[in-house]
Amino acid sequence: MGLFRGRPPRPRERQAEKGYTQPQFWLLRNLSAADISPDGAGMPLPELQRAMASYIRPGDDLAVEAEALVRKGWLRRDADHRLWITEEGEQARLDLKRNAPAIRAALHEGIPDADYVTTVKVLRQLVRNAGGTAA
Numbered sequence: 001m002g003l004f005r006g007r008p009p010r011p012r013e014r015q016a017e018k019g020y021t022q023p024q025f026w027l028l029r030n031l032s033a034a035d036i037s038p039d040g041a042g043m044p045l046p047e048l049q050r051a052m053a054s055y056i057r058p059g060d061d062l063a064v065e066a067e068a069l070v071r072k073g074w075l076r077r078d079a080d081h082r083l084w085i086t087e088e089g090e091q092a093r094l095d096l097k098r099n100a101p102a103i104r105a106a107l108h109e110g111i112p113d114a115d116y117v118t119t120v121k122v123l124r125q126l127v128r129n130a131g132g133t134a135a
Contacts, residue, residue, distance in 0.1 A: 020092075020096055021065060021068075022060075023052075023056065023060045023061075023062060023065040024065050024068065024069055024074075025093070025096050026052055026055070026056070027048060027062065027065060027066055027069060027075065027083070028069070028074065028075075028085060028089055028090075028092065028093040028096070029093065030043070030048055030051050030052065031043065031048075031075065031083060031084065031085040031089070032085050032089075032090055032093055034090065034093075035093065036051075040085070041082075042078055042080075042082030042083055042084040043082055043083060044080070044081050044082050044083070045062060045063055045066060045081070045083065048062060048066075048083065049062055066083055069089065070083075072088075072089075072092075073086060073088045073089070074086055074088055074089030074092050075089055
């Protein structure tokens with residue numbers, strides 16, 4: 001089965017093995033000027049929650065996750081309660097990003113790219129047909 005023996009770990013399990021959570025990675029990505037953030041400016045937690053609304057799980061607690069990153073020194077909080085990525089956080093983001101191809105490969109094993117693209121398009125259309133908004 002490629003990289004894993006038996007059942008491949010779910011992405012969040014694989015990330016936990018590496019010492020971080022999916023929401024922590026998203027926080028770093030959303031605050032990095034080299035990734036999702038257009039300018040690298042700090043953001044308050046409510047703004048980050050809105051930015052991640054389409055992919056965060058109901059049980060994800062961004063306040064707890066952000067505080068863990070502050071304790072690690074990967075984020076800092078300013079006097080206005082905005083969160084900023086630190087140099088250590090940017091290095092961690094790059095290190096964590098290196099895990100993504102292996103996780104994706106395990107998830108996509110045996111699925112041709114064309115089939116994956118078709119499936120995503122069909123699922124998005126189903127969401128739209130049901131009155132939802134497909135990202």
